Every structure is written in C-alpha cells, then in structure tokens.
Amino acid sequence: AQSVAQPEDQVNVAEGNPLTVKCTYSVSGNPYLFWYVQYPNRGLQFLLKYITGDNLVKGSYGFEAEFNKSQTSFHLKKPSALVSDSALYFCAVRDIGGDDKIIFGKGTRLHILP
C-alpha cells in the first residue's frame, strides 16, 4: 500500500526567505503526486501536481515542487515567503498501477513570520 510522510508538523520561516515543506512517498506503481493548501475552516486548494515529465513542477501562488525519484521525495518550495502563505499544507500521492487510492500526508503547518 502507498504511503506519504510529511516529517515536519510545523515549519517557521521569516518573510522573504525561501521555504521548503518536505514530503516523501512510497508506492508500488508509478506515483502521481499533489500538493494542496488548506486555510482555517476551509476546504483544500490545489497547488500543483506531478504525473510525468519535468521533475520541477510549477504551481499556484509562486510555489514549485521537485520530484526526486531516487529519494522518493516531492518537496514543496517557494523562493520568497509571504505572510499570506501561512496555512496547512498537504502532500498527497495516488499509486497509479497500485490500488489507485489517494493518500494524504498528515499535513505541515507553515508559519511565515513578518
């Protein structure tokens, strides 16, 4: 069965600094990877996805993520953090060729300090 790990419960970054939110995954087939963001008492908003092709994926709000097959990682990055980026971020994986379910990580709370 597939799994996804977000090793950090919380990440604190000063405004203007680069940010990274970590995600690693385990699948039996080919991974289909997503990042979503959740604001308080709201549903999830799609940020970006990786299916195939370029390992560096660009998404909404200036976010990007790099797929690293050898390290089975899909870390979310942004060159310069904004206070408005403060939210809960979820990594998710769909195991194409496996049981095909979408599994979410436990989430990482990102705090951008002004």
Added chain:
Amino acid sequence: GAVVSQHPSWVICKSGTSVKIECRSLDFQATTMFWYRQFPKQSLMLMATSNEGSKATYEQGVEKDKFLINHASLTLSTLTVTSAHPEDSSFYICSAIFGTSLYNEQFFGPGTRLTVL
C-alpha cells in the same frame, strides 16, 4: 479552477438525529466524488468513493449504514450521517474529479463542520 460547493457549511444537531450534507460540482460534471473526514489538527481520512449511478465504495472501518452516500447525478453527491452521536462531530469535506481521467486533480468543497450535542 473548477468549483465544488457544500451545504450546509456548518450544522449543529442533537444526538440521535440524522444530518444530510450536499456536495455539488457547480461548473462541471463529476463522475467520481470523494468524502473525507478531518479531525482537528489531523489529516484527511478518506471515507468513501462515490460514483454516479452506482453504490459508493467505503473504506475499511467506515460504517456504510451510518454514513449513507448517494450520487444521484453527475453534479450532486450527498452524505447522510444517520443517528448521529457526539463522536461523529467532525469536519466533513467532499471532492470531485473534473472529467473522467484518473490523472485529473481533485477539487475540494469548503467543508461542513458537524457538531453533535
């Protein structure tokens, strides 16, 4: 992007009553919708996959008789929490896939906060 709505956004009910939550895809047809449950400071737990015109597929440990799912049309899925109890209090979120390709991302509703007294 595609829009998914949920109604109501919050509901408070007495123990033993039933509550229906609606999930609508507003500007696209969704063959498949998903229902999730989220506990405070925790991740989303997939409860069931709802397919239009067929029975929902429930995840292990989810009581199908308690959480009734109906996907009557390509734009509407409903989750009914029957005989609700305080432990059913949670944030329920639905999502829908735009189109039929499994490679398409999910679009999430804003969630429904259920409080059972």
